[in-house]
Amino acid sequence: MKHFWPALPKCVIRRCSLVPLVLLGVVAPCHAVPLLDQSFTTPSNLGGVINECCAFIAQTYTGGLSGTLAGVNIDVQSSSRFPLHVAVRRVTGGVPNSLLLGETTLSSSSAPLSLLITFPEEIEQVAGAQYAIAANYVGAPPPGPGQSQGVWIGAIGNFYSGGESFASLDGTSWFQLGPADLHFQTFVEVVPEPTTLFVFATAAGLGLALWRRRRRKEPGRHAHFADSSAPKSP
Numbered sequence: 001m002k003h004f005w006p007a008l009p010k011c012v013i014r015r016c017s018l019v020p021l022v023l024l025g026v027v028a029p030c031h032a033v034p035l036l037d038q039s040f041t042t043p044s045n046l047g048g049v050i051n052e053c054c055a056f057i058a059q060t061y062t063g064g065l066s067g068t069l070a071g072v073n074i075d076v077q078s079s080s081r082f083p084l085h086v087a088v089r090r091v092t093g094g095v096p097n098s099l100l101l102g103e104t105t106l107s108s109s110s111a112p113l114s115l116l117i118t119f120p121e122e123i124e125q126v127a128g129a130q131y132a133i134a135a136n137y138v139g140a141p142p143p144g145p146g147q148s149q150g151v152w153i154g155a156i157g158n159f160y161s162g163g164e165s166f167a168s169l170d171g172t173s174w175f176q177l178g179p180a181d182l183h184f185q186t187f188v189e190v191v192p193e194p195t196t197l198f199v200f201a202t203a204a205g206l207g208l209a210l211w212r213r214r215r216r217k218e219p220g221r222h223a224h225f226a227d228s229s230a231p232k233s234p
Contacts, residue, residue: 034070034187037063037125040160041075041113041183047151048182050076050135051143054167057152058089058096058134058174059182062162067190069102069123071116072133075183078109078150082137086117089132094164096132098172105138109150113183125188130163133184134171143169154182 038061048057059074069088076084087103089096102119111117125131137149154165160181166174 032068032189032191034189035065037065037186037188038160038162039185040154040181041185043155043159044075044153044183046154046156046180046182048154048165048167048177048180049148049151050078051137051140051147051149052145053143054169055140055143056134056136056168056171056174057177057182058132058166058168059152059154059184060091060094060096060130060132060163060166061160061184061186062130063125063127063186063188065125065188065190066127067125067188069119069125070187070189071118072187073113073116073183073185074111074133074135075113075153076109076111076135076150077153080109080137080140080149082109082140082149083107084109084111084150085136085138086111087134088119088123089134091130091132094130095176096134096166096168096174101131109137111135113185116187125186132163132166133186134168136171152182154180156180 050057072086072088074086078084084106085103086106088101090099090101091097102121102123104117104119106117135150135152140149141147156179158179158181163181165177165180165182167177168174
C-alpha cells in the first residue's frame, strides 16, 4: 500500500515562515522571570531589634544582576500588632540614604524568608550598585527600652561581603550596627539582550528552511490524493 502525502498549501507555508517573527515577539516576556540575585540566610546568631534603640533597621547589598527588582525576602520575627513597613533605599558611600525606590506595608508584623515581598513601584537595579532594604513598624510608639516590635534575624561577622547592617532613629541618619549582616534575598527580572533574541530567531528560521528543503526531497511528498469518483479505465 502506498501512502500519499498532500502538498502543503502555499498559505500554510507563508504562515510557517512567520513563526520566527512571532517567537521573536514573545520570547522576551517568557524569559523575564525572577532570578535569585543576592542571598544571605545562614547562620543565625544575631537579632537586629526593630524599635528598641532605633525605629529603622536596614541591610545593604550590592546588585549582581541588572534588571527590575521583582521582590525581596527578609527574616523578621514579631508578635506586634503594628504592621511591618519594608522599603528599598538608595545607598551613598555604603550608607543608606533617605531616597526611597520602593516601599510597601505588609498586612502582618512578621516576614519569614519564605515570603516574597513585592513593591508597587518598578525598581530598576544596576549590577554593581548598592541598595538598602529597610524595615520599621507603622504606628509604633517612639523607640526606646521595652518598645521592641520585632527582630530581624542575622549573624555576627562579615558573612555577606556586599553590604552591612545599619540602624536609624529617623530614617535619615544611619549608623552601622557592627560587623554583622541580616538575613535577606533579592530577586531580579532580567530581560535577554537583543543579541540573544536575534540568535534565537535566526536559529528558528534556519530550522524551518531545512525542514521545508527536506520535505521537497522526500519522494511522494507532493503527490495528491486520487479522486475516487473518477471513472476507471478498462
